[in-house]
Amino acid sequence: MNRTFTYLITQKDSPCTVESYLKKRGYSHPILVQLKKTQNGILVNQKWAYVKTILNPDDKLEIHLEETASSEHIVPVELPFSIVYEDEDILVVNKPADMPIHPSINNYENTLANAVAYYYKKQGETFIFRCINRLDRDTTGLLIIAKHALSASILSKQMKAREIRRTYLAVCKGQLPAEVGIINAPIARKADSAIERCVDFSNGESAVTHYRVRYYQNGYSLVELHLETGRTHQIRIHMQYLGNPLPGDYLYCPDYSKISRTALHSYRLAFCHPITGKRMDFYAPLPTDMAAFFQ
Known part of the structure; x- marks a missing residue:
């Protein structure tokens, strides 16, 4: 799963280093370390740059996030799950009942992670499973899955700051x-x-x-x-x-x-999109087994 981001440096932003600029935009230390190891991971005005490179007004900064391997120990398995929303950065799903989120002992091939791994393998894409919020095996409903390290870093900070309304x-x-x-x-x-x-x-x-x-x-x-x-x-x-x-x-x-x-x-998740900052608000209808109490 690869993603490219382009930033135009303004007078307000500079002077600053690539590292300080990216940290303000949610790039974690592990992401910066990975960018250092990635050829053309950081480009300034189309030239390979370093995290300590100084940025000036009107510079064009390009960031290339690359992931060449999928999550280890997650077997792709075709399992039903409902996609509520998807773009280049996030996946929002409606998890069914009796489905754990992560593989564990006695739950190696029946989890949401297995299902999502299969979904992306079928598209020929690598994918590292990063689920932001948690639900018990029996609980149904909405979950956010980050599609790359940057969206995971930003959404995890939102969770910690209680900015994702559940x-x-x-x-x-x-x-x-x-x-x-x-x-x-x-x-x-x-x-x-x-x-x-x-x-x-x-x-x-x-x-x-x-x-x-x-x-x-x-x-x-x-x-x-x-x-x-x-x-x-x-x-x-x-x-x-x-x-x-x-x-x-x-x-x-x-x-x-x-x-x-x-x-x-x-049934509802509301949060700011990790990349665009746009307010997102999702709903999943009441499952039939719960609605049956009130028919």
């Missing part, structure tokens, strides 16, 4: 205490478990979830949730803490009478 829909048991609310309850690992989490006001890390009830019928609520923090199992733990757990959750509410997986869906 909104979820969950089916919860019962009626919530209010139509709109904020859950501020710290989360910690459960003492006798390597996997489970719990609300722990003494030892937990800060966790804040905003919620709004969108629908209530037949003993179930459809709840819209926005995460202010991103703790492991945060939505599942916070809704259990309220007394409104998610059905189908094998850890916290193993009730499979109406659904075979955790009733949670990442």
Whole structure:
């Protein structure tokens, strides 16, 4: 996967080095190291340049990002997944249920990484899998995949700065205490478990979830949730803490009478495009297994 960027240096930008100019635009240290090793990776006025080259007004800076190999240990496998949006820099997908994101023990050829690797192999392109946000295996919905190192670097910084807005829909048991609310309850690992989490006001890390009830019928609520923090199992733990757990959750509410997986869906992602800066806003409709609670 190769990408070329062209910058026209202005009076405001200069004088500066290529390195300082690129760092302001999100180029990480590993990317700069790779550019040093790439023939014609950095061109100034069509001449090969160095990261310490001084840039002056009206200079034309060209950057060539090259990736000649695909991700190791990811086997391309033809698996169904839905593409919501794609351009030269990002891929936004709607992940189905029962699909892990990354390969692991016992999940070597059934992951989103396998599916995306196959998608690009079919096009004859190399591809390194860089998934920006995370979803549990059972959770459906929107994920951002960076198509090269620069978009990955910029989007990762946005995630760390909580500039990527993630909104979820969950089916919860019962009626919530209010139509709109904020859950501020710290989360910690459960003492006798390597996997489970719990609300722990003494030892937990800060966790804040905003919620709004969108629908209530037949003993179930459809709840819209926005995460202010991103703790492991945060939505599942916070809704259990309220007394409104998610059905189908094998850890916290193993009730499979109406659904075979955790009733949670990442339905909206809003963020700034890593290269153009344009505001992006994507939606994925409620899956049929969750919608069935309210038919």
